[in-house]
Amino acid sequence: xxxxxxxxxxxxxxxxxxxxxxxxxxxxxxxxxxxxxxxxxxxxxxxxxxxxxxxxxxxxxxxxxxxxxxxxxxxxxxxxxxxxxxxxxxxxxxxxxxxxxxxxxxxxxxxxxxxxxxxxxxxxxxxxxxxxxxxxxxxxxxxxxxxxxxxxxxxxxxxx
Numbered sequence: 689x690x691x692x693x694x695x696x697x698x699x700x701x702x703x704x705x706x707x708x709x710x711x712x713x714x715x716x717x718x719x720x721x722x723x724x725x726x727x728x729x730x731x732x733x734x735x736x737x738x739x740x741x742x743x744x745x746x747x748x749x750x751x752x753x754x755x756x757x758x759x760x761x762x763x764x765x766x767x768x769x770x771x772x773x774x775x776x777x778x779x780x781x782x783x784x785x786x787x788x789x790x791x792x793x794x795x796x797x798x799x800x801x802x803x804x805x806x807x808x809x810x811x812x813x814x815x816x817x818x819x820x821x822x823x824x825x826x827x828x829x830x831x832x833x834x835x836x837x838x839x840x841x842x843x844x845x846x847x848x
Contacts (some may be wrong), residue, residue, distance in 0.1 A: 741815075
């Protein structure tokens with residue numbers, strides 16, 4: 689029985705083969721490389737946004753906006769944060785909105801996901817827009833099928 693399950697689990701469609709794991713040190717170079725190749729849409733779900741981390745990503749996000757890439761950020765409403773982090777989050781969100789990036793608030797948000805051109809999916813524990821000192825993991829999967837599955841699961845078509 690276990691042999692049958694293991695055999696079945698290795699029979700994946702060709703669309704599901706490309707997957708890599710990253711930690712907090714290796715994630716950003718890979719992510720920025722994918723962002724540089726982004727052609728039409730970027731969706732990021734991240735509960736926290738800090739000005740410090742955003743400063744690292746803002747030049748790339750601005751370049752995407754100049755190329756007319758649709759960018760949607762879904763995050764926790766800063767009002768849900770403690771007083772110390774609230775002001776920083778509001779300033780970071782204002783920077784994003786000033787660049788023409790759509791920011792959506794979801795109450796109780798805690799997902800860490802990025803979907804690039806509905807063909808590359810990052811998911812894991814790393815807060816993309818606020819990561820600082822913690823040990824984290826992100827899985828990058830190159831799969832139209834899985835990216836679309838996540839878009840549908842999140843209801844991301846309703847974003848803007």
